[in-house]
Amino acid sequence: MEISVGISNHHVHLTKEDLDILFGTKLEVRNELKQPGQFASNQVVTVVGPKGELKNLRVLGPVRAYTQVEVSKTDCYKLGINAPIRDSGDLEGASVLKIIGPKGEVEKSCGIIATRHIHLTLEMKKEKGLENLDEVSVKIPGPKGGILNHVHLKVSNEAYFEMHLDTDDGNAFLLKNDDIVEIIK
């Protein structure tokens, strides 16, 4: 079964409250993302850890029920954190980071490395014979190919069927956006 690849660069989700503190404005749509209703905003922040900082992390919209900074392991070494691998929205043990916007800053437990995941609806899950699975493995071709395990199936009411990987996985396996790879159940 084939699936297309989306590489997620490090990014930030904000609550309405934190957006107000950091920017004091609404999020402005820069471009729509493939997942229905999701967008990259014009807003960017600086994220600071114990050892270093990352500039120009883009805020994705719309606002969420939680503030979350999604980074790669490479980013973690720069920031000086040991962020846990978590599904989006699961901030248990998330690393403490300071987020700086043009109008203010917040500091909270919000830094995670996102699990590899596939976006799909419950209908797609049934259609594709994945209804009994929470995760799959995915086979990558090429001179630095291999198999990615623990690719979580993330069910939403609306979804574009796509696998999201962080930049470490993308670069290790020489993948680009919209590359087609193979799901192994």
Next chain:
Amino acid sequence: MEISVGISNHHVHLTKEDLDILFGTKLEVRNELKQPGQFASNQVVTVVGPKGELKNLRVLGPVRAYTQVEVSKTDCYKLGINAPIRDSGDLEGASVLKIIGPKGEVEKSCGIIATRHIHLTLEMKKEKGLENLDEVSVKIPGPKGGILNHVHLKVSNEAYFEMHLDTDDGNAFLLKNDDIVEIIK
């Protein structure tokens, strides 16, 4: 079959001639590496591509018959090159880079992404039942685990039995130096 992991950060090998141009001195040993006779030197260079540069790339010694810059795919995006995946010493199609030292600079086709590889002797290859293989796959545990394919078997007269990965592979799979993983034939 178990094997330990060594993560290779980007680095440079130089010919005697290029060492003379860049530094005008011999390489000074900073620390010995696990591979017999190999060492990290005190010397570092700046490497420049069409889009950006990397500072403080360490020169590994001793001098070699070829000048080679080993980078990750992440580095390639910064430098603005599309370096090929090559065994060390195979510079066919290598990316053109400028290497700047304190005394001079050289520009040549020298930039590669090194293939994943395992160092071993011919004796080790036989002992471990790998004598008919040029490459193996390696299984990585953990929440971002999986399988690395195309791990080349690199035979030398003297060798420390270890798998070398670049920082993209290391970070994607959350690996550290001296982690133990499993060879799958």
